[in-house]
Amino acid sequence: MPTAHVMKYFNRVFRCGKLYRNVNLPSLGLDGSDQPFILSICRNPGISQDQLSKDIYIDKSAVARRVAALEKNGYVRRESDPDDKRVLRVFPTEKAIAVRPAIWEANDRWNELITEGLTDEEKEKLEEMLIKVMTNAMRWADENERL
Numbered sequence: 001m002p003t004a005h006v007m008k009y010f011n012r013v014f015r016c017g018k019l020y021r022n023v024n025l026p027s028l029g030l031d032g033s034d035q036p037f038i039l040s041i042c043r044n045p046g047i048s049q050d051q052l053s054k055d056i057y058i059d060k061s062a063v064a065r066r067v068a069a070l071e072k073n074g075y076v077r078r079e080s081d082p083d084d085k086r087v088l089r090v091f092p093t094e095k096a097i098a099v100r101p102a103i104w105e106a107n108d109r110w111n112e113l114i115t116e117g118l119t120d121e122e123k124e125k126l127e128e129m130l131i132k133v134m135t136n137a138m139r140w141a142d143e144n145e146r147l
Contacts, residue, residue, distance in 0.1 A: 006133075016114075017032070017110055037070060038100065042096055
């Protein structure tokens with residue numbers, strides 16, 4: 001298989017995963033795009049919007065828009081950094097912390113769905129290969145500072 005087709009498969013799995021989250025997270029007031037934000041902010045309370053952009057590989061303007069929406073919906077709060085007023089720090093609210101288990105559960109169910117029919121050995125090999133692919137992609141993004 002030519003490697004040029006690999007992106008087609010990644011893109012399709014990504015889009016289907018987003019649709020899955022849209023169906024399984026709306027009762028929480030979240031959509032398929034919110035999950036990486038909530039999880040990263042909960043893991044790193046007080047993270048700057050700039051660092052959040054780098055951590056989840058999403059451009060700064062999209063991060064600012066998504067964080068503003070999450071703030072409006074009560075999932076996060078933003079504060080200016082006391083040492084540099086230009087830097088916005090993002091903190092999870094109790095509401096964000098409370099939805100993490102539902103997000104983890106939805107992610108686990110999605111992982112089970114997309115690996116259905118694979119043996120445990122195939123799942124391990126797939127994860128190893130995807131980690132290599134992800135590492136290569138992240139290296140390029142980090143070297144080219146595209147965020």
